[in-house]
Amino acid sequence: MQNRAIEKILNGVCEGTVDVQQALEKLKHLPFEDLGCATVDHHRALRQGFPEVIFGQGKSIPQMRTIITALLEKGGNVLATRVNGAKGAKLREFFPAAVYHADARALTIEQHPVQMRGRGKILVVCAGTSDITVAAEAVLTARLMGNEVEKLYDVGVAGLHRLLARRGILAEAAVIIVVAGMEGALPSVVGGLVDKPVIAVPTSIGYGAAFGGVAALLGMLNSCAAGVTVVNIDNGFGAAYAASLMNRVQA
Numbered sequence: 001m002q003n004r005a006i007e008k009i010l011n012g013v014c015e016g017t018v019d020v021q022q023a024l025e026k027l028k029h030l031p032f033e034d035l036g037c038a039t040v041d042h043h044r045a046l047r048q049g050f051p052e053v054i055f056g057q058g059k060s061i062p063q064m065r066t067i068i069t070a071l072l073e074k075g076g077n078v079l080a081t082r083v084n085g086a087k088g089a090k091l092r093e094f095f096p097a098a099v100y101h102a103d104a105r106a107l108t109i110e111q112h113p114v115q116m117r118g119r120g121k122i123l124v125v126c127a128g129t130s131d132i133t134v135a136a137e138a139v140l141t142a143r144l145m146g147n148e149v150e151k152l153y154d155v156g157v158a159g160l161h162r163l164l165a166r167r168g169i170l171a172e173a174a175v176i177i178v179v180a181g182m183e184g185a186l187p188s189v190v191g192g193l194v195d196k197p198v199i200a201v202p203t204s205i206g207y208g209a210a211f212g213g214v215a216a217l218l219g220m221l222n223s224c225a226a227g228v229t230v231v232n233i234d235n236g237f238g239a240a241y242a243a244s245l246m247n248r249v250q251a
Contacts, residue, residue, distance in 0.1 A: 050144075050145050050241070050244075051071060051074075051076040051077065051078070051079075052071065053079045053080070053081060053141075053237065054067055054068065054071075054078070054079070054080035054081070055080075055081055055082055056080045056081060056082045056083035056084075056087065056106075056107070057081075057082035057083075061087060061090050061091065064080065064083075064087070064091060065091070065094055068080070068091070068095060068109070072095075072109065072111065075111060075112075076111065077108070077109060077110045077111055077112065077114070077144060078098075078107075078108060078109040078111075079106065079107075079108050079140075079141065079144050080106060080107040080108075081104075081105070081106050081137060081141075081237050082105055082106075083100070083105055083106055083107045084105065085100070085102060088100035088102075088107050091107055092107075095109055097109050097110075097111075101136065101140055103132060103133060103136040104133065104136035104137040104139070104140045104236075105133060105137065106137060106140055108140070108144065110144075114143065114144060114145075114146055115146050116146050116147070116148070117145070117146035117147070117244075117248050117249055118146055118147035118148055118174070118244070118247040118248065118249065119174060119247055119248070119249045120148075120173065120174025120175070120247055121147070121148045121149070121150055121172060121173050121174055122142045122147045122148070122149050122150075122173065122174065122175050122176075122177065122240070122243050122244070122247055123149075123150050123151075123152060123169060123170065123172075123173035123175075123176045123177070124138050124139050124142070124149065124150070124151050124152070124176075124177045124179065124240075125152045125153075125155060125163075125170075125176060125177065125178045125179065125186070125190060126151070126152070126153040126154065126155070126179045126180075127154075127155070127156035127157070127178075127179065127180035127181065127182070127186045128154055128156050128180075128181065128182075128205070129153070129154050130181065130203075130205045131179045131180060131181055131203045131205055132153060133236075134179050134201060134203050134234050134235075134236040135151070135153065135177075135179040135201075135236060136236070137236030137237050137240070138177050138179065138201065138236035138237070138239050138240040138243075139151055139236075139240070140240075141236065141237050141240035141241060141244075142177075142240040142243060142244055145240065145241070145244035146244070146248075147243075147244055147247055150169065150172075150173070152166055152169055152170075155186075156180060156182075156186055157185045157186055157189060160189065163186075163189065163190070167193065170190065170193060170194050171194070173194075173196060174196060174246075174247050175196060175197050175199065175243040175246050175247050176190060176194060176196060176197070176198050176199070177198075177199045177201060177236075177239045177240065177243055178190050178198055178199070178200050178201065179201040179203060179236065179239075180200070180201070180202065180203065180216060180220075181202065181203035181204065181205030181206045181210065181213065181216050182205065182206045182207075182210060182215075182216060183206075183210075183215060183216060183219050184200070184202050184215065184216025184217065184218075184219035184220045185219060187200035187220050187223060187225070187228050187230075188219075188220075188223040188224060188225045188228065189225075190225075191223060191225025191226065191227055191228040192225045194227075195227075196227070197227060197229070197243075197246055198225070198227055198228045198229070199228075199229055199230075199231060199239045199242055199243055200220040200223070200228055200229065200230045200231070200239075201230075201231055201234070201235060201236055201239045202216035202217040202219075202220055202230070202232075202233050202234075203216065203233065203234055204233055204234055212233070213233035213234065214233070216233075217230065217232075217233055229242075
């Protein structure tokens with residue numbers, strides 16, 4: 001449940017338009033609700049500023065329907081990551097307001113406009129076209145968390161002039177997410193050019209010696225550029241969440 005929803009309930013009690021029993025009924029599932037297949041953390045939006053996000057991989061359609069319904073009833077927007085096209089199409093039959101984002105493999109339902117909470121711009125830099133799925137997950141997550149987001153795709157180290165020609169965009173960003181596979185060199189290059197946090201995202205893209213993203217992960221962890229932090233392989237969501245917290249205007 002969002003802060004504004006709870007404020008509305010409490011103001012209603014104060015003004016006499018909502019009685020105490022009604023308020024208790026609306027708040028009884030804070031901080032969590034046991035749905036049988038899942039225990040939904042309705043307190044997360046109050047605690048961390050963003051509702052619980054559904055990890056769609058491995059969940060059945062009935063399970064996702066149950067969880068989405070519970071989140072919607074609390075008035076928040078919904079983000080489900082790692083949702084394949086078939087599952088996304090089926091869920092849209094049950095939730096007409098849902099939007100499936102094929103590039104990010106994610107499904108969203110926006111019940112209310114996103115509240116802009118970022119103090120600056122988050123830039124998502126992507127090394128190659130093959131990494132776009134992970135980058136798109138980061139873009140979508142950062143936008144839903146209330147940030148202005150800009151994309152800079154296909155500027156990997158194989159053609160470094162493509163990145164250097166866009167240094168102005170790098171300079172304008174408050175936080176930069178860099179997504180790369182293969183040897184994972186791009187975050188080190190970006191980290192050596194800017195004076196802001198760089199969040200590196202290794203992807204599982206690459207030939208055999210890339211070991212499903214492990215080579216990129218180790219390269220990023222061993223970056224000699226100061227200010228580079230690293231999330232797990234293919235974790236565009238985690239990078240965007242961290243970037244949003246860095247970029248957030250404090251109340």
